[in-house]
Amino acid sequence: MTAKPLSGKELAASIREDVTARAARLTDAGTPPRLTVVTATKDESSAWYVSSIAKAATKAGITCDVLDCGPDAPADALRETLRKLSADPAVHGIIMQTPLPEGIRLDDVAEAIGTDKDVDGANPSSLGRLAVGRPAFAPATAEAVIELLDHHQIPVPASDVAVVGRSAVVGKPLAHLLLNRHATVTVCHSRTRDLPAVTERADILVAAAGRAGLITADHVRKGAVVIDVGTNVAEDGSLVGDVAPQAAEKAAALTPVPGGVGPVTTALLLRHTVQAAEQQRT
Numbered sequence: 001m002t003a004k005p006l007s008g009k010e011l012a013a014s015i016r017e018d019v020t021a022r023a024a025r026l027t028d029a030g031t032p033p034r035l036t037v038v039t040a041t042k043d044e045s046s047a048w049y050v051s052s053i054a055k056a057a058t059k060a061g062i063t064c065d066v067l068d069c070g071p072d073a074p075a076d077a078l079r080e081t082l083r084k085l086s087a088d089p090a091v092h093g094i095i096m097q098t099p100l101p102e103g104i105r106l107d108d109v110a111e112a113i114g115t116d117k118d119v120d121g122a123n124p125s126s127l128g129r130l131a132v133g134r135p136a137f138a139p140a141t142a143e144a145v146i147e148l149l150d151h152h153q154i155p156v157p158a159s160d161v162a163v164v165g166r167s168a169v170v171g172k173p174l175a176h177l178l179l180n181r182h183a184t185v186t187v188c189h190s191r192t193r194d195l196p197a198v199t200e201r202a203d204i205l206v207a208a209a210g211r212a213g214l215i216t217a218d219h220v221r222k223g224a225v226v227i228d229v230g231t232n233v234a235e236d237g238s239l240v241g242d243v244a245p246q247a248a249e250k251a252a253a254l255t256p257v258p259g260g261v262g263p264v265t266t267a268l269l270l271r272h273t274v275q276a277a278e279q280q281r282t
């Protein structure tokens with residue numbers, strides 16, 4: 001069996017098309033949508049990611065500002081910046097880009113992002129609201145997994161889903177989104193005993209550990225759907241996921257890296273921004 005590739009490109013393009021139309025309506029109505037990305041790092045891959053968000057935003061008619069607080073910014077200064085942006089009526093969406101300066105946790109500073117502008121679901125209150133099924137912006141990557149499953153018509157209700165990774169920005173919010181969709185969810189992490197035995201039971205396996213090649217054919221049930229969230233830089237500089245190529249022999253379907261979850265994530269950040277602008281107008 002060779003896995004069917006579950007591309008995210010067409011889905012991302014259709015989300016961007018919808019966003020572009022909504023951004024134009026907002027601009028015509030006197031509320032040009034505006035996103036601010038706050039950075040505090042010299043990390044090159046983060047800079048590349050931020051510039052790709054800014055380009056996609058501009059193309060869709062969303063103004064995107066990048067506010068660089070520098071790699072030595074203290075937590076207090078970051079919180080103050082995020083608080084000011086949250087109070088600024090001209091700003092509709094705020095992203096606190098990671099990595100952060102040594103010793104600073106995202107949830108600690110992201111508490112200062114107003115939940116109405118928290119377009120990447122970084123404020124712990126957004127995660128709490130998701131957990132109880134109340135409206136909130138989910139982290140775009142977690143939501144991208146659900147959107148990809150829906151787009152490719154993979155049924156979620158009653159399916160067994162294993163999520164490898166329990167971070168507050170991917171694994172945990174995704175587990176809540178899946179539960180809200182009536183999946184049976186197992187969340188795995190670095191202390192999970194016998195990972196292949198757990199993941200091998202899953203109809204849908206989501207790899208979000210950030211470990212190249214962690215998921216091998218042994219982890220995959222024959223005919224399972226595998227969503228690879230991981231983005232890792234290989235020795236030759238290429239971008240690879242968490243799923244080893246041999247796993248494709250057992251999976252029925254597999255997202256490519258790049259070109260799977262990534263483009264949908266970026267498109268959803270833009271969708272959240274226009275949604276935030278629409279909600280803040282009313």
Ligand SMILES: NC(=O)c1ccc[n+]([C@@H]2O[C@H](COP(=O)([O-])OP(=O)(O)OC[C@H]3O[C@@H](n4cnc5c(N)ncnc54)[C@H](OP(=O)(O)O)[C@@H]3O)[C@@H](O)[C@H]2O)c1
Nearest residue numbers: 141165166167170189190208209210229230231261262265
């Ligand atoms: N495509 C996109 O748009 C997008 C967006 C965001 C993130 N990502 C990628 O997604 C991956 C995860 O990101 P993240 O921010 O969630 O990373 P993270 O904060 O480092 O969390 C990684 C999680 O994986 C678990 N883990 C690590 N090694 C493991 C192992 N050997 N076995 C089982 N579990 C293991 C960790 O367990 P512990 O909790 O026990 O440490 C942790 O829960 C990264 O590759 C990141 O680049 C992609």
